[in-house]
Amino acid sequence: MEIATPYLLFLGDVPDALAAKTALGIVDWRPEWCKGQLRLAGCRADAEIPDMTIAEARAAGVRTMIVGAVNAGGVLPDHWVASIVEALDAGLDVATGLHSRLRDVEAIRAAAERSGRQLHDVRHTTQTFATGKGTKRSGLRLLTVGTDCSVGKKYTALALERGMRAAGMDADFRATGQTGVFISGRGVAIDAVVADFISGAVEWLSPEADADHWDLIEGQGSLFHPSFAGVTLGLLHGAQPDAFVVCHEPTRTAMRGVAHPLPSIQEVIDLTVACGRLTNPAIRCVGIAINTQALDDETARATLDAAATQHGIPAVDPIRTGVQPIVDRIQQDFPRP
């Protein structure tokens, strides 16, 4: 899935910032792609970029309107349809990560047909993939893995992209979830792929590359999550990472959506190495990323220090401390030829 940039972010009339987190994530990481936002009357979210009409966005060179907000239920409200039709008729593509499909709304489908524009339903890939082969590909790969879902895997991969590029390294974020796809303009929502093709889709996503090129692949789920571990394992095998970073949220007591306790960081390292060896015998852990938002400064510092000491690798909070220690470790462990 390739999404044309730059973007107009459609925020609808959502009641708070949380409902617009997709749009806010895109602005955080790709401000240069976000020309403006379109908000309906009553919208309580604000991406803090210029408000624009569709006509103004078109004149500013925008190529895709991203529906970057979600109402309760994840479906498309009827009163958002007119804006989507207007965008298509103005010559923009439209992309969403909603559970419902744009093309299932007759007025939207008709507008896309008469305008010849693209509809991108990121959660419903129609792309076909080959099954994974597990053959070693050239280039270097890092995968973010986790003790649970929603523990900062996307954020960590993006922060590493920023940090490695700043260090003069050749590094690209590779998206495996919907927000990540909007941020990279390319990718695949891996949890929406047919089960037989999980690892094959990741092989497509991260193809052969130059010997010193890094793909920073967004992880999903956890090998210890009873709902999603299959996705996580297929992603690990397809990514064949040379390096991985374990992401963790220390205040969580049960895994997201189920009753299971979180595994330890060491358990995640051990099982990731045990399974990852299948497609990359040299796989190694190069860092730990802990979300310390709920901790005070002192506790956060102590938590990071303890993790670094216990595991002998850098432990950071990508937001509070930045990821530079992990970038340094990668440069040390993988010196350029």
Add this chain to the structure above:
Amino acid sequence: MEIATPYLLFLGDVPDALAAKTALGIVDWRPEWCKGQLRLAGCRADAEIPDMTIAEARAAGVRTMIVGAVNAGGVLPDHWVASIVEALDAGLDVATGLHSRLRDVEAIRAAAERSGRQLHDVRHTTQTFATGKGTKRSGLRLLTVGTDCSVGKKYTALALERGMRAAGMDADFRATGQTGVFISGRGVAIDAVVADFISGAVEWLSPEADADHWDLIEGQGSLFHPSFAGVTLGLLHGAQPDAFVVCHEPTRTAMRGVAHPLPSIQEVIDLTVACGRLTNPAIRCVGIAINTQALDDETARATLDAAATQHGIPAVDPIRTGVQPIVDRIQQDFPRP
């Protein structure tokens, strides 16, 4: 997916028995459901059941015609369409495991609509599932796992169903692949499910049951297969097996379709226990099923004896020796209340 029985098996005009292996598998395990076969001119396969026209099948009480043969490429040949339309117009449902969808052929879709009959495309489930929860369900479960794909996991589960029923136990085969679905009349082709719902689909497939009821769940792939391990892990977590049997083919040198070597039986036991503990801490291996077809009697016997001794559990060839030693072991390890 629930398929109405009994069946008429459509063999088309395939050139050999291998191309009709789905039909032959159904006859092997559910002869009582197979009223007849329909073969076109030139067919070289024979399920050794009565040849029947569609009208004769209808008169014999048949409710579903199974397209139990596959031509090169897995698509539906144009000259099979007339028989499928005739079956629908005669009041039969039609089921296939082909890669192409019955409903994508206009004449077939129209016939299904006018007759009100069902089309079952087993490889293309449209059923929606919840995500897996990993919560312990009542009843007992056994999963067949493997060192590779196509090493006898379906056959072993079916042989155990037969053996356990003969021993007076309450046991049901649970299908996760297309041929298995035809054999059980119910099930889900797990590799065709959207990745997020692999374990949830298995939880649907094997619901709560009586305390002494066994579900014998057909395994898929291998935790060590770089193409399909994600499916295998989601299946393991959803099945939450109390017991598992490792299936193996000793003459194979590389995993099916890829260059990777086969893992050892011990590696499969260890990783299955390590991962399976997540949804069933009491998971244990109760037997090994080895396909010794390529070995002479003496080598086969020695291979089975060596495996049993090394691992301390029964090792059988379900075809050559039968599975009774594993049935005995299950009765010993899981005494009735």
